[in-house]
Amino acid sequence: MRPRHLYVHVPFCARRCAYCDFSIAVRRTVPEAEFSGALTEELGLRFGGAGQWNVDTLYFGGGTPSRLGGDGVAGLLAALRARITLAPGAEVTLEANPEDVTTDSVVAWRGAGVNRLSLGGQSFDDRVLAWMHRSHDAAAIARAVDAARRGGIDNISLDLIFALPSAVERDWRRDVRRAIELEPSHLSLYGLTVEPHTPMGRWRARGELVESPEERYETEFLFAHDALTDAGYDHYEVSNFGRAGCHSSHNSMYWSGAAYAGLGPSAHEFDGQLRRWNLPVYRDWVRAVRSGADPMEGCERLTPDNREAERVYLGLRTLGGLDTTEAERERVKPWIEAGWAAMDGAARVVLTPLGWLRLDALAADLTVVRSR
Numbered sequence: 001m002r003p004r005h006l007y008v009h010v011p012f013c014a015r016r017c018a019y020c021d022f023s024i025a026v027r028r029t030v031p032e033a034e035f036s037g038a039l040t041e042e043l044g045l046r047f048g049g050a051g052q053w054n055v056d057t058l059y060f061g062g063g064t065p066s067r068l069g070g071d072g073v074a075g076l077l078a079a080l081r082a083r084i085t086l087a088p089g090a091e092v093t094l095e096a097n098p099e100d101v102t103t104d105s106v107v108a109w110r111g112a113g114v115n116r117l118s119l120g121g122q123s124f125d126d127r128v129l130a131w132m133h134r135s136h137d138a139a140a141i142a143r144a145v146d147a148a149r150r151g152g153i154d155n156i157s158l159d160l161i162f163a164l165p166s167a168v169e170r171d172w173r174r175d176v177r178r179a180i181e182l183e184p185s186h187l188s189l190y191g192l193t194v195e196p197h198t199p200m201g202r203w204r205a206r207g208e209l210v211e212s213p214e215e216r217y218e219t220e221f222l223f224a225h226d227a228l229t230d231a232g233y234d235h236y237e238v239s240n241f242g243r244a245g246c247h248s249s250h251n252s253m254y255w256s257g258a259a260y261a262g263l264g265p266s267a268h269e270f271d272g273q274l275r276r277w278n279l280p281v282y283r284d285w286v287r288a289v290r291s292g293a294d295p296m297e298g299c300e301r302l303t304p305d306n307r308e309a310e311r312v313y314l315g316l317r318t319l320g321g322l323d324t325t326e327a328e329r330e331r332v333k334p335w336i337e338a339g340w341a342a343m344d345g346a347a348r349v350v351l352t353p354l355g356w357l358r359l360d361a362l363a364a365d366l367t368v369v370r371s372r
């Protein structure tokens with residue numbers, strides 16, 4: 001299988017942020033050559049060397065891919081491009097932490113083919129960043145945006161986290177306004193989820209952290225929707241906002257249910273029916289590919305019911321909405337009366353921001369109708 005979309009997981013981070021449960025490898029010094037070598041071995045092992053592989057979107061996620069530095073990313077892309085061909089206009093995204101973004105590194109990334117940066121900002125309040133154990137301060141975010149533009153990458157996405165505990169006294173409105181002032185082409189906003197095996201999960205277990213009430217999540221989500229749409233962004237997916245022409249092609253591919261390949265520790269992959277995922281621990285993944293073994297940890301074949309449930313959920317996440325049958329439109333009528341959804345044409349239902357706040361319940365409701 002050679003899908004037209006490729007995800008590469010780069011697991012290295014300077015330290016673990018207090019909320020993070022991703023598969024990462026904390027390293028003071030990044031083993032660039034070892035990682036790049038293992039990744040190309042996995043590529044050859046699983047996809048072979050022969051024939052041309054055309055790719056429309058390539059996404060370096062993590063972890064912190066920017067920790068590879070200018071030369072590290074350029075070397076990795078050169079190794080990948082020996083096996084894959086980036087289609088004309090391909091979107092190549094690199095996730096970056098602000099402290100890694102300098103004009104020199106961006107020039108190297110741009111020269112290697114990166115044309116989109118996804119910056120982990122999270123907040124513009126130094127006190128909040130320190131509480132989250134982020135490795136940068138607020139000023140570094142603005143410096144990174146400036147360096148990205150000077151280095152030749154204008155397509156910049158900024159991540160922010162909302163719904164923090166009340167005790168943190170975070171000023172969400174100020175942070176959203178500050179983000180708008182920087183004029184990124186795209187923003188991704190995520191509500192804080194406290195997972196058990198994270199520093200925050202341990203703080204909660206000790207009674208040192210009380211999660212934000214549901215109302216804070218709703219108020220902050222709706223404020224961001226109003227402020228960002230007023231500023232000209234399309235709220236095109238429950239967590240994502242973009243200027244026209246700057247919606248994420250790679251992420252939109254996930255929501256459309258398209259096939260994609262995944263390389264690197266913990267990377268997921270989907271061929272339209274089968275979902276598989278790699279060993280999550282960096283050393284285990286390196287050991288497997290070096291011994292010539294597929295580094296897969298597990299896989300599952302989606303049943304027709306699974307695929308239908310996923311199609312409903314993914315469709316309702318986006319502004320593109322979901323095509324419905326007559327029976328489903330009957331079910332949706334109360335949603336429309338409640339202001340949770342609207343019809344786009346005769347058959348397509350699209351959730352409103354109020355509907356997105358109830359996404360799980362509404363998707364489950366429609367899946368029941370569909371499975372009858």
Ligand code: SF4
Pocket residue numbers: 012013014015016017020021022024062063064097120
């Ligand atoms: S930088 Fe990102 S991946 Fe790394 S620890 Fe922080 S949140 Fe997790």
